[in-house]
Amino acid sequence: MLTLLKRESLILLCVLAAIIGFALEHTVMEAGRTASLIAAAIMIGAIVLASTRVAHHAEILAEKVADPYGTMILTLSAVAVEVLILAIMMNNEASPTLVRDTIYSAVMLDINGILGLAALLGGLKHGEQPYNDDSGKTYGVMILTAMGISMVVPEFVPEAKWQYYSGFTILAMIALYALFLKMQVGTHSYFFSYSYQGKGRVADHETDRSASPATPSILIILFGVAVIGFLAEIMSTLLNNGLRGTGAPVALTAILVAGISAAPEILTAVRAALGNRMQAVVNIAMGASLSTVILTVPVMEAIALYTGQPFIMAMTPVQTVMVAITLIAAAINLNDGETNAIEGMTHFVLFATFLMLAMLGL
Secondary structure: OHHHHHHOHHHHHHHHHHHHHHHHHHHHHHOOHHHHHHHHHHHHHHHHHHHHHHHHHHHHHHHHHOOOHHHHHHHHHHHHHHHHHHHHHHHHOOOOOHHHHHHHHHHHHHHHHHHHHHHHHHHHHHOOEEOOHHHHHHHHHHHHHHHHHHHOHHHHOOHHHHHHHHHHHHHHHHHHHHHHHHHHHOOOHHHHOOOOOOOOOOOOOOOOHHHOOHHHHHHHHHHHHHHHHHHHHHHHHHHHHHHOOOOOOOOHHHHHHHHHHHHHHHHHHHHHHHOOOHHHHHHHHHHHHHHHHHHHHHHHHHHHHHHOOOOOOOOOHHHHHHHHHHHHHHHHHOOOOEEOHHHHHHHHHHHHHHHHHHHOOO
16 A cells, blocks of 8 residues: 555645645735736646546556557547536536636647657657558548538528437447447457567566556556646636636647646657657647547537537637648658658647647637
8 A cells, every 4th residue: 555655656746736725826926926926826737637647557557458459548548638627617607618628728738749749759759650541531531521511501500490400410429439449459450459579669668567456457447537626726717716817828728738648648659759659649638639529529519508508619710720631741751651851840830830829829
C-alpha cells in the first residue's frame, strides 16, 4: 500500500491542490484578476498531472490487450477527460460556441499537432516510417462524415427545428461509432494494427508493464477522472473570473480544454514515433480526433436537448476551410502506408496556422 501511494504521489499532489483550491477559491477571486489567473494556471497544471497519470494507467491496460484495443483505451480515456471538463465549463460559461470551438481545436491539435510533430520527429530520426494505410483511410472518412453531419450541415438547419436535427445527430453519431467499434475490434481489426517485422523498430519492453495487475490501474483511472472533474470545476470558475473583461480570444478556453486532454497523448505519440511505431501514432492522433467528434457531439447535444438551450455547432468559414485543408492533407499523406518528415512538417505548419488564426480571433 505504501509503495502504491508513493508511486502515485502525483495524484495525491493533485488531490491536495484541489482541496487548497476549494478552500481558497473565493479568497483568490476577491484578490483580483491576476490572482485568479495564477490560481487557474496552477489548477490547469494539476489537471495535466492527473491526466498524465490517467494516461499512464491507460497505457498499462493498453499493453495488456495490444492494438487495436490498446489505442482505443488510450483515446477513450482522453476523450472522457475532455467531455468531463467541457461539460463542467459549459455549466459555468455561457458561451454557445464553446463546444464547437473545443471540438475544432481538438481536431486541429490531434491531426496537425500530434500527428504532425510525431511524424516530423520520427521522420528525422528514422526516415520513412511504415504503418497500415487502411487505418488512415478509415479514420479520415469517418472524421469527414462525422464533422460534416455535426458541424457543417447545422449551418443550414432552421433555428426553429434545431431539436429535430439535434436528435438525428445523436442517433447518427451513435450509429457511426457502433459500426466503427465493430470494425475496430471485430472483422476489420487488422486495419488498425501493423506487423513491423523487425524493420528498425526500437523495442520498448525494458519494463514489462503488461505483467502488472489490471485492477489498480482501473481504480486509479476512475479516481483520477474524479479528481480531474473536481479540479476542472475550480479551474473553470477561476479562469472565467480572470479572463472577464480582458479581451482574450474567445477560442482561448476551447484551446485550453483541448490541450489539457491531449497533453498525455502528445507524449505517448512522440515516444511511439521515436520508437519507430508509427501505427500507434496514427491510431492515437486520428483515433482521438474521431472519438472527440463522435463521442463529444452526442453527449453535448443531449445536454442541449435536456436544457432546451442549443449550442452553435456550425463552424465558421475559417474553421471549415482549415478542417477541409487538414483532412485533404491527411488523406494524401496517409494514403501510401509510410510517413516522413515532410508530411509531418505540412501538418505541423497547419497547426501553427491554426494557432495564429486563434490569436487573431478568427
